[in-house]
Amino acid sequence: MSKRFLTILTVVLSGVIFLAAGVLVAADKQEVPDEVILQNKGYKKDKKGPVKLTHKKHNVEYKVACAECHHVYEGGKNVWKEGDHVDKCNKCHDPKKKNKKTKAMKLQNAYHKNCKNCHKALKKEGKPTGPFKKCNQCHAKKKKK
Numbered sequence: 302m303s304k305r306f307l308t309i310l311t312v313v314l315s316g317v318i319f320l321a322a323g324v325l326v327a328a329d330k331q332e333v334p335d336e337v338i339l340q341n342k343g344y345k346k347d348k349k350g351p352v353k354l355t356h357k358k359h360n361v362e363y364k365v366a367c368a369e370c371h372h373v374y375e376g377g378k379n380v381w382k383e384g385d386h387v388d389k390c391n392k393c394h395d396p397k398k399k400n401k402k403t404k405a406m407k408l409q410n411a412y413h414k415n416c417k418n419c420h421k422a423l424k425k426e427g428k429p430t431g432p433f434k435k436c437n438q439c440h441a442k443k444k445k446k
């Protein structure tokens with residue numbers, strides 16, 4: 302191979318590697334949403350309307366740490382840390398049944414336990430909190446079909 306050809310090959314290849322690395326980084330740099338509308342599919346019955354979570358506000362104003370809501374368990378410990386990839390809750394929590402192997406509870410229970418337990422505990426401490434009794438303070442009215 303000529304020297305010139307090798308130089309061109311090197312330039313082209315490093316360009317490809319550079320681009321691929323850029324794409325990979327971009328693919329894992331997740332946007333942290335301001336708001337999330339929770340409306341999963343696959344429940345036995347979809348009885349209730351969607352729930353809006355003021356995602357950013359919970360973190361910034363209410364000072365709730367990311368790891369209060371996001372986790373990856375290894376040996377019973379939450380090893381998820383800020384900057385790690387975030388999976389949707391339904392990746393591990395099934396809407397229909399508890400996962401016997403991982404012990405991940407049903408999706409509805411996972412949300413209710415996460416959201417309501419925190420609100421309830423804050424109320425007990427006499428602090429400002431979110432709803433845990435009235436369903437429609439979280440669930441929007443369901444549209445008639």
Ligand code: HEC
Pocket residue numbers: 339340341342344346347348349350351352409412413416417420431432433434435436437438439440
């Ligand atoms: C703190 C907020 C909050 C409160 C209060 C709350 N829920 Fe939920 N609930 C959620 C979230 C979040 C989901 C997940 C929504 C989804 O995936 O569509 C959910 C899911 C559900 C589901 C399964 C999805 C569906 O539409 O069938 C049911 C049933 C449900 N809730 C019933 C209730 C009832 C009944 C009450 C009142 C006693 C209540 N919830 C109060 C947050 C709340």
Ligand code: HEC
Pocket residue numbers: 331332333334337339354356359360365366367368369370371383384387388389390391
């Ligand atoms: C009060 C609970 C809570 C807090 C605090 C919280 N999150 Fe979330 N976050 C959620 C929920 C619930 C979702 C929606 C998950 C779903 O759709 O299943 C979500 C979604 C996300 C998503 C989008 C995932 C996707 O694929 O759609 C990212 C990224 C994320 N959160 C990162 C963060 C980071 C970083 C922090 C801290 C700065 C944080 N979250 C704080 C509950 C929370």
Ligand code: HEC
Pocket residue numbers: 370371372373374377388389390391392393394403404405406410411412414415
């Ligand atoms: C990567 C898989 C995975 C994802 C994604 C995940 N969970 Fe879990 N979660 C688990 C497993 C496994 C357990 C059971 C851990 C145990 O009991 O040892 C669990 C336990 C829980 C518990 C009970 C223990 C605790 O931490 O309070 C709640 C509540 C919960 N999850 C809510 C959520 C919510 C809400 C989301 C989305 C914001 C979510 N999970 C996303 C795997 C996951």
Ligand code: HEC
Pocket residue numbers: 352353354355358359363365369370412415416417419420423429430431432438439
């Ligand atoms: C670890 C604690 C914690 C968790 C987990 C949590 N919240 Fe909250 N939430 C708060 C606090 C604190 C406030 C309000 C404090 C205030 O008014 O100053 C609040 C307020 C709210 C409000 C009323 C005000 C608003 O911003 O909309 C709603 C609705 C709400 N939360 C829904 C949710 C849902 C849905 C989830 C689960 C996906 C959730 N919260 C999980 C602590 C928490």
